[in-house]
Structures are given as structure tokens and as C-alpha cells.
Amino acid sequence: MSTSPEPAKPRRNNPDSREARRGFAGSWGVGQGSPVLAFDVGGTDIKSALFDADGTPLGLQRTPTPKLGADPAAALIEEIARLADGLRAQHPSVEPRALGFVVPGIVDVDAGIGVFASNMGWRNAPLRALAQQRLNLTVAFDHDVGAASWAEHELGGARAHDDVVVVIIGTGIAGAILVGGRPYTAGGYAGEIGHSPVADGPECACGARGCLETVASAGAIARRYREATGLTPNGAKDVIARAAAGDEAAAEIWNAALDALAMSLAQLTAIMAPEAIIIGGGLSRASTLFDELRTRLAARLSFHRIPALIPAELSGNAGLLGAALRARELA
Missing domain, CATH: 3.30.420.40 (ATPase, nucleotide binding domain)
Structure with a gap:
């Protein structure tokens, strides 16, 4: 049985350094660093992108969330894997070093578990471990609003x-x-x-x-x-x-x-x-x-x-x- 990595503790950056992360299409990039895959999962759609070393999102897309069936956690991870394969095929020169995905509902970030999400259909789903096993990447897992709030803190209205x-x-x-x-x-x-x-x-x-x-x-x-x-x-x-x-x-x-x-x-x-x-x-x-x-x-x-x-x-x-x-x- 594989184990998931311990989630990283948030790193504090000063507000001036965050200003350097301004990026795509008049919005925000994530600055210099390792390439990563990112997914924002909702009950209606999934937003996904491959972020390159400059922090620019490549292949940014919104796709309908499929019906997840009797095993919603496994079905979701398969959909993320499919989207990840597509992004990597579109940009073969960018090799992601980690994957981040966020989901709605009650989320135990430290344990990597989707505790409950009525619109997704799971209870106590080990989503981080499933994603790591399926995609063979280090996985960061978070609550959708928690992650959005962290982005606001690092890049947006809360950065001061x-x-x-x-x-x-x-x-x-x-x-x-x-x-x-x-x-x-x-x-x-x-x-x-x-x-x-x-x-x-x-x-x-x-x-x-x-x-x-x-x-x-x-x-x-x-x-x-x-x-x-x-x-x-x-x-x-x-x-x-x-x-x-x-x-x-x-x-x-x-x-x-x-x-x-x-x-x-x-x-x-x-x-x-x-x-x-x-x-x-x-x-x-x-x-x-x-x-x-x-x-x-x-x-x-x-x-x-x-x-x-x-x-x-x-x-x-x-x-x-x-x-x-x-x-x-x-x-």
C-alpha cells in the first residue's frame, strides 16, 4: 500500500515578491518554479492547466464534470488522468514535477481525504492517495475555497x-x-x-x-x-x-x-x-x-x-x- 506525502506547510512570501507573479491575460500567473499540473474540480465543470517554469498556464480549459457513477472517487481520478495525459501530449517539452487538485465539500487536507461532498457523491474518499497511485506524481490536495483563498493571499486581494x-x-x-x-x-x-x-x-x-x-x-x-x-x-x-x-x-x-x-x-x-x-x-x-x-x-x-x-x-x-x-x- 503506497503512502501519500505529507502536505507541505504554506510558505510565507512578502507582498512585493507576489507582485512579480502577475501573468496571463491580464490576470495572474504563479511565477518562476517547477512545472506543475493543476485541476479545480467542481460539480459542473473541471478547470485544468499545465503551468510551465515561468508560471504561465498552458492548455487552460474548462471541461464538463462527467457522471461519476458508483465509485465517484475512482471515476474522478480517471478523468483527471485523462485530462493530464491530454495536457502533457499538447506540451511534450514541459514535464510536470507535481500535480495539484482541489475539490468541494468537507476536505481533510492533512489526511488527503474528501470527507463528504453531496454534489460529488463521496464520503471519506482517499483522493490524494488515489491520484498519486494513478498518475505517479507527487500530489497536493486541497479544498476548492481554501485553495482559492490561498491564491488570494499570495497573489490577490489578501496579499497585504x-x-x-x-x-x-x-x-x-x-x-x-x-x-x-x-x-x-x-x-x-x-x-x-x-x-x-x-x-x-x-x-x-x-x-x-x-x-x-x-x-x-x-x-x-x-x-x-x-x-x-x-x-x-x-x-x-x-x-x-x-x-x-x-x-x-x-x-x-x-x-x-x-x-x-x-x-x-x-x-x-x-x-x-x-x-x-x-x-x-x-x-x-x-x-x-x-x-x-x-x-x-x-x-x-x-x-x-x-x-x-x-x-x-x-x-x-x-x-x-x-x-x-x-x-x-x-x-
């Missing part, structure tokens, strides 16, 4: 701070925590900001009641407007636009979402005192979000150190870049 909370607001709400420049994971259970309780209801898909994402996620905002009016909006942005135009139902729903977000950020501030809270995801592009949250957060707090609220910079590339950074630590 070491005590940071990253919140991603999309269909749901996900998060990650860095303390002293190091991820705090608690076996994969830390950072579940979307499932922190803010009310007595409604019931969440996770089985609890009143989770933040049932009120303040983009999915919840659209759903609550549809339930309140019988009208189907074109997503949360449409509801926010209707609120700005004077739609009372939309305004009430958007106000409740902002209050819930401010409450959760205030709780995080009181308990953790982060230097910064990085906010990403589709809802982070709402024009009024940051001003409203700054005002409401300040109103809820007194002597506390109020964190800087900073937009995430890496957008949809963050998970893939985080996977590449993790792989570089092992290469």
Missing part, C-alpha cells in the same frame, strides 16, 4: 494581510480562514460561514435552520423574491436592480440579505479580529454591496478593530491558481 477571512458569495456561501498567514481548517470543518446561523429559518439544504446562505446567497435572494411575488427574476442582480428602482419586495429581500451578511461579518470580527475580509463570488460585484456592508458592520460594532472589506481579485481563476501554488510547494 495575514489574518484574513475569505467569503465567496454565489449560489451558496463558502469561506476560508487564514491565521498568521496559515490556513486554519480544523479537519475541513472550519470556514463554513454559509452555514452559520443568522435566523430561526428557513430550513437549509444542510438540515439546519436559518443558515446565512438561506438568506444572503445569490440563490436565496432570487428564490425569496420568486416566493414573495410569484415572479421569476433573472438572478440576484435583477432583484438588486429592482430594489434600487423602488420595488418594495425586492428592497425588503436585499435589505434582509445585507443585514444577515453584516451580522455574520460582525460575529467573525468580534471572535477573530481579522485584518481583512475578502469578498468574492458573483454577488460581490453588486455595486452597493461593499458600501452597505461597511456601514452596517460599523453600526454593529463598538471597540472592535473593524476589518478592511476588500473585493477578491482572482475571480474564477482563484481555485486553479491555488491548486498550482499548492503543487509548487511539493515540486
Whole structure:
């Protein structure tokens, strides 16, 4: 039985050195180092690339996540192997020294285990060991939002701070925590900001009641407007636009979402005192979000150190870049 390598401890770099990693297509590269393969696995699609010695992603692509069947962990590793073979065939002069991949759900990074992912279908899957055995490469394995947060810390909006909370607001709400420049994971259970309780209801898909994402996620905002009016909006942005135009139902729903977000950020501030809270995801592009949250957060707090609220910079590339950074630590 083969054993997986111990995951590397994150290395701290100064912010100036991170600036040198600016890279592809107006976004970010990962700087000089060993070539690595990187994969960001989601329930809908898989992003993949081969990063060369300059940190430039080669063959960057997004492919549909296949149906994983009765053995989802093994099926996923086979798909990663297929994609890896294709990337290596396209760029035969670039020999990867390690592979990084990230997945959703509850992830025990230290053990290399996908503890649970409802949309992927596994429980306690030894994903890092399976990948290492199948691809014969050193493998870095991480949580998708955790890796995206690490990329934001090394390359993006959080690079000037070491005590940071990253919140991603999309269909749901996900998060990650860095303390002293190091991820705090608690076996994969830390950072579940979307499932922190803010009310007595409604019931969440996770089985609890009143989770933040049932009120303040983009999915919840659209759903609550549809339930309140019988009208189907074109997503949360449409509801926010209707609120700005004077739609009372939309305004009430958007106000409740902002209050819930401010409450959760205030709780995080009181308990953790982060230097910064990085906010990403589709809802982070709402024009009024940051001003409203700054005002409401300040109103809820007194002597506390109020964190800087900073937009995430890496957008949809963050998970893939985080996977590449993790792989570089092992290469």
C-alpha cells in the first residue's frame, strides 16, 4: 500500500515578491518554479492547466464534470488522468514535477481525504492517495475555497494581510480562514460561514435552520423574491436592480440579505479580529454591496478593530491558481 506525502506547510512570501507573479491575460500567473499540473474540480465543470517554469498556464480549459457513477472517487481520478495525459501530449517539452487538485465539500487536507461532498457523491474518499497511485506524481490536495483563498493571499486581494477571512458569495456561501498567514481548517470543518446561523429559518439544504446562505446567497435572494411575488427574476442582480428602482419586495429581500451578511461579518470580527475580509463570488460585484456592508458592520460594532472589506481579485481563476501554488510547494 503506497503512502501519500505529507502536505507541505504554506510558505510565507512578502507582498512585493507576489507582485512579480502577475501573468496571463491580464490576470495572474504563479511565477518562476517547477512545472506543475493543476485541476479545480467542481460539480459542473473541471478547470485544468499545465503551468510551465515561468508560471504561465498552458492548455487552460474548462471541461464538463462527467457522471461519476458508483465509485465517484475512482471515476474522478480517471478523468483527471485523462485530462493530464491530454495536457502533457499538447506540451511534450514541459514535464510536470507535481500535480495539484482541489475539490468541494468537507476536505481533510492533512489526511488527503474528501470527507463528504453531496454534489460529488463521496464520503471519506482517499483522493490524494488515489491520484498519486494513478498518475505517479507527487500530489497536493486541497479544498476548492481554501485553495482559492490561498491564491488570494499570495497573489490577490489578501496579499497585504495575514489574518484574513475569505467569503465567496454565489449560489451558496463558502469561506476560508487564514491565521498568521496559515490556513486554519480544523479537519475541513472550519470556514463554513454559509452555514452559520443568522435566523430561526428557513430550513437549509444542510438540515439546519436559518443558515446565512438561506438568506444572503445569490440563490436565496432570487428564490425569496420568486416566493414573495410569484415572479421569476433573472438572478440576484435583477432583484438588486429592482430594489434600487423602488420595488418594495425586492428592497425588503436585499435589505434582509445585507443585514444577515453584516451580522455574520460582525460575529467573525468580534471572535477573530481579522485584518481583512475578502469578498468574492458573483454577488460581490453588486455595486452597493461593499458600501452597505461597511456601514452596517460599523453600526454593529463598538471597540472592535473593524476589518478592511476588500473585493477578491482572482475571480474564477482563484481555485486553479491555488491548486498550482499548492503543487509548487511539493515540486
